[in-house]
Amino acid sequence: xxxxxxxxxxxxxxxxxxxxxxxxxxxxxxxxxxxxxxxxxxxxxxxxxxxxxxxxxxxxxxxxxxxxxxxxxxxxxxxxxxxxxxxxxxxxxxxxxxxxxxxxxxxxxxxxxxxxxxxxxxxxxxxxxxxxxxxxxxxxxxxxxxxxxxxxxxxxxxxxxxxxxxxxxxxxxxxxxxxxxxxxxxxxxxxxxxxxxxxxxxxxxxxxxxxxxxxxxxxxxxxxxxxxxx
Amino acid sequence: xxxxxxxxxxxxxxxxxxxxxxxxxxxxxxxxxxxxxxxxxxxxxxxxxxxxxxxxxxxxxxxxxxxxxxxxxxxxxxxxxxxxxxxxxxxxxxxxxxxxxxxxxxxxxxxxxxxxxxxxxxxxxxxxxxxxxxxxxxxxxxxxxxxxxxxxxxxxxxxxxxxxxxxxxxxxxxxxxxxxxxxxxxxxxxxxxxxxxxxxxxxxxxxxxxxxxxxxxxxxxxxxxxxxxxxxxxxxxxxxxxxxxxxxxxxxxxxxxxxxxxxxxxxxxxxxxxxxxxxxxxxxxxxxxxxxxxxxxxxxxxxxxxxxxxxxxxxxxxxxxxxxxxxxxxxxxxxxxxxxxxxxxxxxxxxxxxxxxxxxxxxxxxxxxxxxxxxxxxxxxxxxxxxxxxxxxxxxxxxxxxxxxxxxxxxxxxxxxxxxxxxxxxxxxxxxxxxxxxxxxxx
Ligand SMILES: Nc1ncnc2c1ncn2[C@@H]1O[C@H](COP(=O)(O)OP(=O)(O)O)[C@@H](O)[C@H]1O
Ligand SMILES: [Mg+2]
Numbered sequence: 001x002x003x004x005x006x007x008x009x010x011x012x013x014x015x016x017x018x019x020x021x022x023x024x025x026x027x028x029x030x031x032x033x034x035x036x037x038x039x040x041x042x043x044x045x046x047x048x049x050x051x052x053x054x055x056x057x058x059x060x061x062x063x064x065x066x067x068x069x070x071x072x073x074x075x076x077x078x079x080x081x082x083x084x085x086x087x088x089x090x091x092x093x094x095x096x097x098x099x100x101x102x103x104x105x106x107x108x109x110x111x112x113x114x115x116x117x118x119x120x121x122x123x124x125x126x127x128x129x130x131x132x133x134x135x136x137x138x139x140x141x142x143x144x145x146x147x148x149x150x151x152x153x154x155x156x157x158x159x160x161x162x163x164x165x166x167x168x169x170x171x172x173x174x175x176x177x178x179x180x181x182x183x184x185x186x187x188x189x190x191x192x193x194x195x196x197x198x199x200x201x202x203x204x205x206x207x208x209x210x211x212x213x214x215x216x217x218x219x220x221x222x223x224x225x226x227x228x229x230x
Numbered sequence: 231x232x233x234x235x236x237x238x239x240x241x242x243x244x245x246x247x248x249x250x251x252x253x254x255x256x257x258x259x260x261x262x263x264x265x266x267x268x269x270x271x272x273x274x275x276x277x278x279x280x281x282x283x284x285x286x287x288x289x290x291x292x293x294x295x296x297x298x299x300x301x302x303x304x305x306x307x308x309x310x311x312x313x314x315x316x317x318x319x320x321x322x323x324x325x326x327x328x329x330x331x332x333x334x335x336x337x338x339x340x341x342x343x344x345x346x347x348x349x350x351x352x353x354x355x356x357x358x359x360x361x362x363x364x365x366x367x368x369x370x371x372x373x374x375x376x377x378x379x380x381x382x383x384x385x386x387x388x389x390x391x392x393x394x395x396x397x398x399x400x401x402x403x404x405x406x407x408x409x410x411x412x413x414x415x416x417x418x419x420x421x422x423x424x425x426x427x428x429x430x431x432x433x434x435x436x437x438x439x440x441x442x443x444x445x446x447x448x449x450x451x452x453x454x455x456x457x458x459x460x461x462x463x464x465x466x467x468x469x470x471x472x473x474x475x476x477x478x479x480x481x482x483x484x485x486x487x488x489x490x491x492x493x494x495x496x497x498x499x500x501x502x503x504x505x506x507x508x509x510x511x512x513x514x515x516x517x518x519x520x521x522x523x524x525x526x527x528x529x530x531x532x533x534x535x536x537x538x539x540x541x542x543x544x545x546x547x548x549x550x551x552x553x554x555x556x557x558x559x560x561x562x563x564x565x566x567x568x569x570x571x572x573x574x575x576x577x578x579x580x581x582x583x584x585x586x587x588x589x590x591x592x593x594x595x596x597x598x599x600x601x602x603x604x605x606x607x608x609x610x611x612x613x614x615x616x617x618x619x620x621x622x623x624x625x626x627x628x629x630x631x632x633x634x635x636x637x638x639x640x641x642x643x644x645x646x647x648x649x650x651x652x653x654x655x656x657x658x659x660x661x662x663x664x665x666x667x668x669x670x671x672x673x
Contacts, residue, residue, distance in 0.1 A: 056570070058666050079575050082569065084572075086572025086574075099568075100564075101564070110568070110571065111572065113235045116231055158571065159571075
């Protein structure tokens with residue numbers, strides 16, 4: 001599903017003339033297989049989010065290759081990468097990233113709208129997914145009128161509408177209490193089981209990491225050798 | 231993304247900032263209305279001038295004054311006429327000569343003094359000359375007279391025949407009968423005092439049609455070329471002018487003409503004929519050429535007015551730029567989210583361009599409506615104000631402001647171009663928004 005080869009990334013800090021270079025990832029090589037749930041763990045600041053942002057195409061690597069579904073995405077133009085994201089990847093963010101002026105229904109509908117589906121088809125799909133995540137009664141609520149767990153379920157629903165084969169999640173339960181966290185993790189496992197969706201989950205929480213078939217640990221910008229479980 | 235959905239997006243965005251959007255649309259509408267009203271004055275005055283000019287004259291007529299030969303102007307000869315008649319699209323070439331003196335005509339105890347003109351009837355008829363009564367002359371001593379000829383006749387013995395105010399023959403001295411089939415005596419002089427005179431008997435066989443316009447007067451007597459030549463022979467001068475010393479020129483047959491008119495068979499052909507004649511070195515005058523010059527002038531004036539109006543729109547576009555920039559900034563987090571889940575930069579750009587076009591279109595529509603209303607008010611109000619201020623009647627049908635469809639199209643196009651251009655940069659900025667920064671609410 002995901003193949004990463006010799007991936008390095010650094011940030012440039014400071015103004016011109018007195019730039020300092022902050023290396024974050026140093027030659028990462030890893031693979032995520034189809035249908036896996038892979039957790040990425042590591043201390044805060046170890047570069048987990050940076051890795052995910054590179055895979056997502058939000059930032060471009062300084063060096064190395066990233067393939068998703070055998071497409072060399074690290075070479076795609078911004079516009080092409082956007083189309084690729086829309087078609088193939090679902091996203092779950094720590095802070096949900098819902099559009100506040102849109103209802104739950106409209107937020108879930110957004111990827112379908114962007115793809116240009118007609119209204120009838122959109123309605124059919126959104127209603128089916130609303131049911132799946134148990135939000136039928138909240139479809140007309142705005143994000144501010146929903147609890148954290150409900151918001152994260154809306155965001156999961158939004159990630160699902162275009163039936164992606166891969167979902168990237170950066171601290172999906174980071175803003176939730178433990179009870180809600182369990183709820184969300186259950187949904188993730190169910191989706192993996194029933195739909196065979198591949199998950200790459202970033203977390204600093206060991207309990208969350210447990211749901212993965214496999215755990216990758218990052219330290220000092222490198223993958224820790226020999227560690228496959230925490 | 232479907233246009234319908236983009237439009238829904240825009241509606242939602244606009245709803246959030248009603249007041250701001252309204253003010254921006256208002257500014258655009260004002261700019262657009264200003265442009266249209268300003269330019270409409272050019273259009274209106276042009277229309278009035280053109281109408282006024284065209285109504286007075288025969289539009290298919292081309293007057294030929296002379297022919298230029300080696301830098302000198304020479305009169306039009308019969309050879310020229312024959313050449314002119316052969317030019318393509320020429321319907322007729324009329325040729326007239328004015329008598330060099332004003333003869334006196336008597337009819338019983340009435341008399342009149344008015345111009346005598348010789349005309350070539352076949353070409354006159356071909357050019358559209360029509361009679362209100364009678365027929366065309368068939369022999370040399372038959373004449374037709376202008377529609378107003380009889381108004382010139384007054385009782386021979388009367389004194390102070392003219393009304394001081396109107397300069398017309400007073401009612402009580404006027405000829406009340408019909409001049410048709412009457413025989414009149416034309417008296418021409420050889421010298422100023424009239425010591426040597428000649429009397430020629432003429433029969434009125436026809437009266438010309440009334441001239442096209444109320445104020446035009448046709449009082450001439452149309453004599454035959456034979457009579458014209460007879461007078462030339464009598465005076466011994468070209469055109470029968472009273473010369474101090476009659477020159478020994480060869481008179482007796484008409485070779486040159488002072489009033490030559492070429493008639494085109496349709497309006498579109500006029501300009502082409504004028505060009506052809508110009509190449510042949512004829513000096514011409516036609517309303518159409520005149521019109522062309524007037525139109526060129528007005529086109530320049532209108533372009534100037536549109537330019538000034540465009541400046542108003544450009545000022546309004548600063549408002550649009552501002553509004554769109556703020557809209558992009560405000561919506562940066564939403565744009566970031568949309569980009570993250572896979573919105574194409576092109577889609578984002580289109581949404582913002584559509585929004586600025588939306589402001590432009592609504593502004594242009596409102597501006598056009600306001601401009602039409604203003605135009606109507608100007609056309610009603612301005613003559614009233616001018617009449618009050620100067621106490622003078624404005625000419626009827628004078629239009630200050632006119633808004634043809636072409637002006638609306640020009641204005642709307644300019645308005646749209648300006649608004650889209652001013653929305654371009656903000657739209658581009660929207661596509662460049664950094665996904666991560668936007669999602670961290672750092673913009
Ligand atoms: N946009 C950026 N510019 C500069 N430094 C950054 C940027 N993003 C992250 N970093 C730095 O890179 C390192 C890794 O960050 P991150 O990937 O967010 O870590 P994690 O998600 O594991 O906590 C941190 O030291 C962070 O300060
Ligand atoms: Mg992180």
